[in-house]
Amino acid sequence: MTSFVLDLKGVHTHIGAYHILHGVDLQVPAGQVTMLLGRNGAGKTTTLRTIMGLWPASKGTVHFKGRQIGGQGGKEDQLATPEIAQLGIAYVPESMGIFTDLTVQENMVLAARAARRAEELDTTRLEWIFGLFPALKKFWLFPAGKLSGGQKQMLAVARAIVEPRELLLIDEPSKGLAPSIINNLIDAFRQLKGQSTTLLLVEQNFQMAKVLGDRVAVMDNGRVVHAGSMAELTEDEALQHRLLGLSLGVHQ
């Protein structure tokens, strides 16, 4: 059971009067890439925000490496967002959460909790990140607000990996990125996986999901309606059609 880094059981989340998650069960195995798929409004983003404690679960439990970090059972069981992050979980929201008035460098210094100044950033790791996203090196001292949408997305992912983290939660990493950068991103995620980082990615781009995913969970109406290996879903066209037809229906 503990081979799951992240384990959600029967998670319900309310936002104000709205009941968004209706009992999500989701297991994320260690050192693998799990893709969270589903149509818009299925609850993928809410699931990530619930894991981070930004929208706490009203029912059910969230465990990280066997320790309860969210859900029912009193206040001690629901950790605050900063505490959850400090356990080694990095989160990239769909809005990217870039500090636009700060420079690229300052954004990175903030993301690196161990660094007080730019000089204290891990240079080897930084060079690795610059290799993945060359634009960040180029605009290192620019206000992040001046970056293009794709560059902001790179910065958002770069912030999440500036220090080693055990689990990355990324909401639509490929959104707005040029294909070459998506390839860099896939490379980066594979290398991270090689460093035994666990990834949970929300993705609309099925091609990327197919290439990258080990596991897949498909959500609909605030529940996980399918969970299994990515290979199984890729091969089973009927299943694909049934699950992803849902999303096509909405997009059309």
Next chain:
Amino acid sequence: MNTTALPAVTTAAAAIPKADFDWKPIALLFGVLLAGWPLIGSSSTWVTLSVAGLAMGLIIFIIASGLTLIFGLMDVLNFGHGVFIALGAFVATSVMTGMADWSTADSVGRNLVAVFIAMLAAMLAAGVLGLAFERIIVRPVYGQHLKQILITMGGMIVGEELIKVIWGPQQIALPLPETLRGSFFFGEASIEKYRVLATGIGLIVFGLLLYALNRTKVGLLIRAGVQDREMVESLGYRIRRLFVGVFVAGSALAGLGGVMWGLYQQSVTPQIGAQVNVLIFIVIIIGGLGSTLGCFVGALLVGLMANYTGYLAPKVALFSNIGLMVAILLWRPQGLYPVTNR
């Protein structure tokens, strides 16, 4: 695919302008300064009024800087900020009276020591009150603007009454120490010595604040938190703790500003906080809520306008600050330096 996409990144790079700074509000400040010259006519009077205006502006800045960060960081509208000003000023009257032989001595050094000790005591008292104010009054109403306005105003009234209990309801004199009275003369222009001191302290506080905000990690966190506090938390920082720190520091600065304002007026009343409150809200709205630089420029503008209009058209002076605010908001509805991402 790879080959077509990569150049796109580099051309986008070339298109990005060099990091540009918005000089217009600062140009406006110099514009007001220069416009004052021909309007006032006499150069010496202009110098006197300008220095007085800048000194007043810097005192207002010291008071308002904390308030703008408190709003920026946690969206808290603190209408009780004035109570820290009043407390600071009253603590100073006690310290100055207690150190009478220092403050009335005919020695610049001794006088300055008395003033600085009064300032430190005021900052300490205002900071401690700030800690309690945040815990008891502000924390229960996070995210509820209307309640914040009501309860912080109520807090200020209670604070004002408590000050009356301790120091009495009358106006108390806060005379300047011996050697800080009088003026320097540059030709025809007279510049009050105290205004030079106030300008110096104001610039030091501004410098320290800029250093802290731009060169330290805590400052980085504050600037980031003003933009997107949820993301700061997601990166693993406790923004509540940061906010308490900013609230206390802001209260202490208001206490310091209270001492400076009291010395400027040479007297202190329990209503001093409520009087200055209106002015500092005008300043932070002009500056752009949450912006320190905007608060600085806004405070100097308000200080200059008050002194120029006070000389040129005393009747207009009563609403010159509101007029200034209206004019600036017509030009930039979000203030001089709007904080993005809010």
